[in-house]
Amino acid sequence: MDAFHALSLGGAKFNKKRFQSQVQLFSGKAGESSSSRPLKRTKDDAELPPELDFFKYDKGGKQTRADSDKEESSDNESDDEARATKKRKLNDDKDAAPTPASHRVTTKGQDVPQSLVSFAALKDRFDVSSRLLQNLADCGYKTPTGVQEYGIPILLAGRDLAAISPTGTGKTLAYTLPIFASLKSPASRSQDIAAAGVRAVILAPTRELAGQIYNECLKLAQGRKWRIVLFSKATATTLADKDVRDKIDIIISTPLRLVACLKSETLELDNVRHLVLDEADRLLDTEFLEQVQEIFAACSHKELRTAVFSATLPAGVEEMAMQMMRNPIRIVVGLKDTPLPLIAQSLVYVSSESSKLLTLLQHLGQPYVPPLLVFVSTQPRAGSLAEELVLHDVPNVDCLHAGMSKKEREDAVTRMRNGESWVMITTEVMARGMDFKGVRGVINYDFPQSVQSYIHRIGRTGRAGQTGTAITYFTDADAPYLKSIANVLLQSGSPVPEWIMKLPKPSKMKRRMMGKVKRGDDVSPAARITKGDTKKRRDMIAGSKRRKAREGEAVDADVGEASS
């Protein structure tokens, strides 16, 4: 057994411990039965922990916001009541992780408005309507989170904003609330000609996320005649009528859908005052960039305010975003690119495709809290893994990827929200922004392709102060990227086996993986594997084939050094 194997066993052992503690945790609630089925939940289950009760959420009812994610974020402290609530909550919740010292809010920019002490303060400070505050309360929002505390006053002061805040910390409300508050009243109610036409646009990278934001908007809009439009092919056709267009207040859309309307001139954005890019780094990715720029250009009103939000914002993208905006303020909650410590993360070595499946089946054979989110790299893999699990009698397996029809996708989301899905197999489409209240576990079946992807994927759990578990499978082919992900684990307080941290620098490892493996004296773990069993060798070759194919090189050519 070579070094890599010995060491990776260490990794596996470490993980088994995690599993054990998890099982113990569950057996307390689930009783002594060693049933291989997940804990069953019903609507009337009195013992249902509040965080699992997304039936309530679905009806737009109460949901408790945990405030541990805004720990000690301001000097002008929140009122005693909030503190007391916080304490009570922490005492009640035995799952609560120790609160991080690193959860401060840092701001950068000129004349940063004072942070928001409480939602109630909105009335006096910004003349926010009682109706809106009531809706807020009805949704169960009690105290602002860090990003809300700072972001809301900044947006209400009419400033441009770049907000970086971890997954599940309430970014959506941080921009929807100011939009409603500053639009004051629906266009349909106003006699003012200047108020006619779309005044706010929210962009999101996926339909599902756009839909979710739309639902959040509807909750805040309760009782008033706001026209909020979730853009789709169907709604786009109704825009031919200018009177219809003029009565719209807020549009929520994916970029291309909106661009199509601009092109066909069935939509004007020249009265837009608020443009929000949710998942901004994704929207400023090369594939979206041109579309977003087109939309940005169409928002020609001189009072346009732009805000970008994400849990991750790489430096280059941030610079681009900052240049789009005027005198922007930047806020960062916690440490950039660091997930919440509420998410217990682990890495699991799986040698081959078949042992990946086996590992997952084993995991599903033990009691777990459904639903579980399982990420894979491609649409076909999502489909076939779902089939495979069904064949292995795993109950309530579900699947969602962008290759499915609109209806299929909507149904899958509904099943997820209703708690009918226990194991949801999905792709990157679900990685960002989606908020399913009960998700306590995420499995990266296929290794994420970037640190950003990793952070967003695991961020589907550990939301709004709840704890979660994220398990990431890795194979030999993932070795070059393993260390960068491992660094994320370390930074957010999850343990990493020491051998992983001793791996060579990613770039170096990548080059080795790409064709330098024939060097017999190479003792690097990654290189040694290929000398071992044939299956691994095949995997490795497949990996480097893929890499080389991208560069348009012959498979046998040694492009390792040349490409860097």
Added chain:
DNA sequence: AAAAAAC
């Protein structure tokens, strides 16, 4: 690097 959006 690759799947993500939508037509």
